Amino acid sequence: MMQPDVFAQTRYAPHEGQRQFHASGGRFKVLIAGARFGKSLAAAKDVLADLVAAPTRGWVVAPTYAMARPEFEAILNDLRARLHVPLQAVTDGGRSGPSHLVTPWGAEVWCLSALRPQGLLGQSVDWLVMAEAAHIDGEVFERYLRARLSSTTGRMVVPTTPRGLNWVHDLYNRATEGDPEWHSFRFATWDNPLVPAAEIESARRVLPAETFDEQYGGAFTTVHGLVYREFSRTRHVAPITAPQGAVVYRAIDAGYTNATCCLWACRDADDRLLVLREHYLCLATADLHAAAIHAIDAELEAQGLVIGPAWIDPSGVTLGAELAKHNIRTSQARNDLHPGIECVRMLLAGDGEPRLVIDPRCVNLLREIEGYRWQDSSRHGERVPVKQDDHALDALRYLAFTLYRNVVWQKVAPV
Numbered sequence: 001m002m003q004p005d006v007f008a009q010t011r012y013a014p015h016e017g018q019r020q021f022h023a024s025g026g027r028f029k030v031l032i033a034g035a036r037f038g039k040s041l042a043a044a045k046d047v048l049a050d051l052v053a054a055p056t057r058g059w060v061v062a063p064t065y066a067m068a069r070p071e072f073e074a075i076l077n078d079l080r081a082r083l084h085v086p087l088q089a090v091t092d093g094g095r096s097g098p099s100h101l102v103t104p105w106g107a108e109v110w111c112l113s114a115l116r117p118q119g120l121l122g123q124s125v126d127w128l129v130m131a132e133a134a135h136i137d138g139e140v141f142e143r144y145l146r147a148r149l150s151s152t153t154g155r156m157v158v159p160t161t162p163r164g165l166n167w168v169h170d171l172y173n174r175a176t177e178g179d180p181e182w183h184s185f186r187f188a189t190w191d192n193p194l195v196p197a198a199e200i201e202s203a204r205r206v207l208p209a210e211t212f213d214e215q216y217g218g219a220f221t222t223v224h225g226l227v228y229r230e231f232s233r234t235r236h237v238a239p240i241t242a243p244q245g246a247v248v249y250r251a252i253d254a255g256y257t258n259a260t261c262c263l264w265a266c267r268d269a270d271d272r273l274l275v276l277r278e279h280y281l282c283l284a285t286a287d288l289h290a291a292a293i294h295a296i297d298a299e300l301e302a303q304g305l306v307i308g309p310a311w312i313d314p315s316g317v318t319l320g321a322e323l324a325k326h327n328i329r330t331s332q333a334r335n336d337l338h339p340g341i342e343c344v345r346m347l348l349a350g351d352g353e354p355r356l357v358i359d360p361r362c363v364n365l366l367r368e369i370e371g372y373r374w375q376d377s378s379r380h381g382e383r384v385p386v387k388q389d390d391h392a393l394d395a396l397r398y399l400a401f402t403l404y405r406n407v408v409w410q411k412v413a414p415v
């Protein structure tokens with residue numbers, strides 16, 4: 001049975017975020033989301049099609065048996081009550097022991113606890129759901145679980161809330177770093193339309209901001225907090241078709257050991273800032289950067305856009321002079337840190353609708369925006385972001401500040 005049939009027969013109507021997750025054919029799918037997004041349900045439904053189609057062996061592993069129950073119960077319930085499968089064997093250890101089931105065609109599901117990793121040896125598996133992995137020891141995955149998937153070229157689904165910047169954050173980043181077997185998704189609780197807004201608002205009122213961002217926002221936070229809290233992939237990322245004739249602005253942050261980044265952006269009829277493309281490269285000569293910039297300029301011109309002014313960071317004069325030799329003229333960007341950050345946040349928050357949209361091709365910008373954090377200590381009572389992985393973000397700040405510093409819609413919440 002194909003995925004759509006299984007969904008129909010088990011009366012499952014995935015919401016938009018779940019739909020995106022199911023649509024991915026990645027071998028390893030990391031689903032990071034806030035509480036009650038529907039991670040467990042989506043993971044169970046995702047593997048159900050494998051289970052129904054063939055005599056596959058699958059494991060649901062979680063930090064404890066109890067935490068593996070939602071996925072196991074969803075599968076068990078669908079097989080019994082919705083698909084009317086006469087199961088050959090069921091042991092149900094409930095919340096305190098291992099459970100398993102076997103179908104007449106020989107498919108097996110095992111419900112296991114990562115607290116007893118010895119129980120995770122031996123068998124190879126066709127699929128693995130590693131539920132709430134952020135609370136599993138990364139060692140257990142490396143030593144006991146990963147090898148289970150290799151002989152069968154099995155697949156894995158990782159439905160979990162985030163927990164700081166631990167090893168699950170590294171799993172999440174494998175996809176953004178371009179490993180084609182890995183696909184990552186990140187959603188907030190409010191991306192599930194079935195969760196009442198009032199419930200989310202009451203959590204927001206009682207929880208510390210960072211905890212709320214993690215548990216409901218599905219964000220990788222630390223106690224230091226995210227600079228761009230307002231950012232979400234659902235709201236701010238979409239493939240962009242720029243309006244015909246629009247002027248394209250470029251902003252460059254120069255680096256050598258650190259990346260040099262150039263962003264291309266334009267404004268649409270609603271005065272939103274649309275970030276179209278990025279160039280992001282370390283350890284490269286000015287000639288290489290110039291060639292890459294020319295190539296993207298030409299591509300955008302061929303789409304009917306007009307290449308407008310470019311800005312470069314004040315410490316990038318050398319690169320600026322080199323680029324000028326290649327006919328790429330830049331002027332100095334205003335590098336006011338906090339006002340620039342406020343400008344970007346204002347665009348992210350927008351006026352109900354976000355005023356900043358980023359094309360999914362800007363993978364480095366997206367990675368940086370999700371990782372940008374405040375430092376522990378403050379300077380003159382003002383918080384300062386951690387100065388790393390901020391090259392695309394600096395370029396974004398130059399664009400936002402140059403184009404929008406005189407625009408005021410609403411004050412964003414103080415940081």
Ligand SMILES: Nc1ncnc2c1ncn2[C@@H]1O[C@H](COP(=O)(O)OP(=O)(O)O)[C@@H](O)[C@H]1O
Pocket residue numbers: 012013014015018033034035036037038039040041042070194
């Ligand atoms: N697409 C959906 N249709 C109907 N109910 C859903 C859907 N997605 C999630 N739910 C329900 O929402 C609740 C939370 O889902 P769950 O998968 O447990 O969330 P999570 O694992 O993200 O905390 C459950 O009662 C689940 O059945």
Ligand SMILES: [Mg+2]
Pocket residue numbers: 039040041070
């Ligand atoms: Mg769950």
